[in-house]
Amino acid sequence: MDGSELKIVFWTSLVIGALLLFSLVKKEKSERLKLFLFWGMIIPIIFTTVYLVTTTVAKNVGSVTKGPVHWHADYEIYVCGKSAKDQTSYNNHKFIPIAQAHEGEADEALDLVDPTGFSNRVGTSDFHEHGDGRIHVEGVVERLEDVSLGKFFEAIGGQLTKTIMRLPTNRGEVIVQNRMNCPDAKPGAWQGFVYKTKGNIVTQEKLDNFADYVLSPYSTVPPGDCIILEFGSETRAQTDKICSFYQIAIDQGELKRGY
Numbered sequence: 001m002d003g004s005e006l007k008i009v010f011w012t013s014l015v016i017g018a019l020l021l022f023s024l025v026k027k028e029k030s031e032r033l034k035l036f037l038f039w040g041m042i043i044p045i046i047f048t049t050v051y052l053v054t055t056t057v058a059k060n061v062g063s064v065t066k067g068p069v070h071w072h073a074d075y076e077i078y079v080c081g082k083s084a085k086d087q088t089s090y091n092n093h094k095f096i097p098i099a100q101a102h103e104g105e106a107d108e109a110l111d112l113v114d115p116t117g118f119s120n121r122v123g124t125s126d127f128h129e130h131g132d133g134r135i136h137v138e139g140v141v142e143r144l145e146d147v148s149l150g151k152f153f154e155a156i157g158g159q160l161t162k163t164i165m166r167l168p169t170n171r172g173e174v175i176v177q178n179r180m181n182c183p184d185a186k187p188g189a190w191q192g193f194v195y196k197t198k199g200n201i202v203t204q205e206k207l208d209n210f211a212d213y214v215l216s217p218y219s220t221v222p223p224g225d226c227i228i229l230e231f232g233s234e235t236r237a238q239t240d241k242i243c244s245f246y247q248i249a250i251d252q253g254e255l256k257r258g259y
Helices: 003-025 031-062 149-155 244-251
Strands: 068-079 127-129 134-140 164-169 172-177 189-198 201-207 226-232
Touching: 003 031, 068 244, 127 149, 149 164
Parallel strands: 068 226
Antiparallel strands: 068 134, 127 134, 164 172, 189 201, 189 226
């Protein structure tokens, strides 16, 4: 439900609750009062039901997907070396040094903060991650640009553009911006790549505007996307990183490399 629908449900529940409470407190009721209480509860219920059905149908019909979907895409984020010492500020935030944000081997992926709570997700109900390195699109997609990679980062409380990435992690917020130095003392930059399938052939594409990239409409991975984001000082035409489910499919002979 969006904000307006939640407000309608809230006020309807409040009215019905107040009338029920009054009905319980008022022991003796005239026929007129009984009729008032009856219609006082029935009318809001009918109005809310009609409103929710109408808005749901209108939203589905007007959406680009013509109804709810359940899409998935895997993603991995790589940040160069662990010895960078750049800790300048950006919008009153402190950069977490790469050495802290990315402990371990240089090709170890950077992870989103673990989900907590009953929902077990990071993000919104229709655009989130469950701590599995997989982007989940669940619900009605009104516009394709609503399920871009940049919008996903907004949903999880981060930010992604061609020049900066902000990511909430278990060690705190990681902010990595173009021209931060990598361990080779050279300034790095963000690059994006996507693996897709054509039949049983895996293709790879470099994304010029990776923040605006719209996820492919598949429920399983593969053929759903494998997205790789890399920060480094070396400009690449292709990446040598690949998501685990794509690699498993290649190893098992289900897919073949076509790049």
